[in-house]
Amino acid sequence: MADQLAIGSRRGLKPALPLLLPAYLWLTVAIFLPLSAMVFFSFMTDLPLAGKEWTFTLGNYAAFFSQSLYSTLLLSSLRLGLEVTLWCVVIGYPAAYVLAKVLKGRSREAIFLLVILPFWSNGLVRIFSWAMVLREGGILDTALNAVLPFKINIDLMYSYPAVIIGLVHSYVPYMVLTCYLTLQAIDDSLIEAGRSLGASRRQVLWRVIIPLSMPGLIAGAALIFVPVVGSFMEPRILGGRTGTFYGTVIEDQFVAVFNWPLGAALSFILLAVVLIILALAAPVLRRAG
C-alpha cells in the first residue's frame, strides 16, 4: 500500500463513512436530535401537537428563576449528590486500597469481581431490596430487636438517610473501580522509598498515595455526582414524601402534570449544571484515561 505513515491505517473519511454512518446516524436520531429538540421545546408555551397554539417564550426559564421552589430543589439535589459522593469516597477508597495493595492474585480478582458485580445488576431492584430492609418491622428492625436487650424502633424507610443509604449502595462500586485502577498503577517502590526515608504511614498516605490516586478519586466523584443529581427513582421509593428532589419534579412534569415545556426547561438547566461539572472534571478524567 502506498501509505507508509502507519501500517494498516489509511487516510480519508470517505472509505470510513459506510462503516461509521449507521452507528452515528442512530446516535443522532436517538440522542443528539432529541437533546436539541428539548432545548427548542423549552422555549415554547405549549407542544406544537394536534394544531395547538404555541409561541416562543422565556416563561419556562422565568418560572425556574422566579419560584424559589425549583432552585431550592436543585440545591437540595446538589447537596444530595455531594453527600452521596463523600460517603462513596469514605467507604470506597479504603476498599480500593486493600484491593490494589493488600490482596494478591486470585483472591484479588475474585473480590474485585464481587465488588463491581452488583453495579451491573438492576438498580431499581437493588433499591427495592433496601426498602425491605429499612422499613418498620423490616429485617433491620427485627434483627436489631432480636439481638438488643431493649426495644428500639428502626423505621428509616421514607427518610433522607434511607435515600442516602440506597444511593451509596448503588454507586460505591464506581468509586472502588476508578480508585482501584489508579491505585494499582502506583509503583510500590515509591511507597517503600517514602517509608525508608523516614515518613510515617500517615505522611506516605497524604503526600504520596492520595495525590497519585487523585485522578481516580475525581473520575469516581464525577461519575457518581452527575447521576445522583438527576436521580428520581431512588428518592421516590426510599424517600416517600421526604424524597422530593429536582429529579422527581422533572419526572412529574412528564408523567403527572404534563407540562412538557417546563419539564424541558428544568431538564436543560440540569443538563447545563451537569456539563459544567463534567467540563471541570474533564482535564483530570483525560489524564486518568
Add this chain to the structure above:
Amino acid sequence: MATTRILEWVGRFYVVLLLGFLYLPIIIMAAMSFNASPFYQLPFEWTTDWYASLWQNDQLIAATWNSIEIAIITTLISTVLGSMASLALYRYEFRGKKVLQALLFPPIAIPWLITGTAMLIFFFGVGIGRGLVAILLGHVALALPYVIVVVSARLQTFAPELEEAARSLGANQWQVTMRVTLPWIMPGVIAGGLFAFAVSFDQFVVSYFLSTPGQTTLPVEIYAAIRKGFTPEINAVSTIIIVVSMALMLLTARFFKFGGEK
C-alpha cells in the same frame, strides 16, 4: 512488621464488611421471595408459591417477553453497528475523528432522566410516539457507545501487520475483515454484545418515559408495582432479574477484563 500485618488483616476484614453491605439487601430480598408470609413476617417458612403466582400474572409475563425481545434486538443491532464503527475508527485516519470519539460520551455521561425525557419529546414531535419501537430506538443508542468502547479496546491489541499480510497475499477487504480481523476481535464483540444486552435488559429510566400501558418492559412494570405496594411477587421477579443480570456480567467478565490486571 507486626503493625503492617495487623493493618492488612483490618483491611481484609473491611472489604468483607463492604461485601456484606453490597450483598445483604439482595440476599434478604431473595430469601423473602421464598417466605410464606406476604408481610415478610418471621419465622421463615419455605414456599415457592410466589414464583408459581408469577405464572398467573399475565401483565408481568407480557412485560418480561417485551424486555427479552428488546434486549435481543438491541444486542444484535448495536453489536453489528458498533463493531463496524470501531473498525472504521481503528483503520482510518481522518479529520474530526477525535470529535466522533468524544460524541460517544454524552449517551453514557448525561443522566438518563435528561436523555429519556428528551427522547420522549422528540419521538412525540416526529410522530414515532411512545411504545416498543421508541424504547428500542433508545436502547440501541444507549448500548452503542459501550459496544464501541469495548470493541475498540480489543482492537488496540490487534497487530495491523496481520491485515497487511493478508492483503499482500491477495485477500480483498471483505476477506481480510471476515477471516483475519473479526476472529481476532471476537472476544471483544461478544463482551460488547453482553454489555448491550445488560444495558437494555436492566434499563429502567429511559424505558419508563417511553412506555405506554401495554407496551412496557419488566423494570417499568416492577416500578409501577412497587409504587402500588409491596408484594412477595415483586421479590420473586426481582430475584429472577438480579440472578439473570449477575450471570450475564459474570459471563461478560470471562471475555473482558475490567480490572486491567498487571
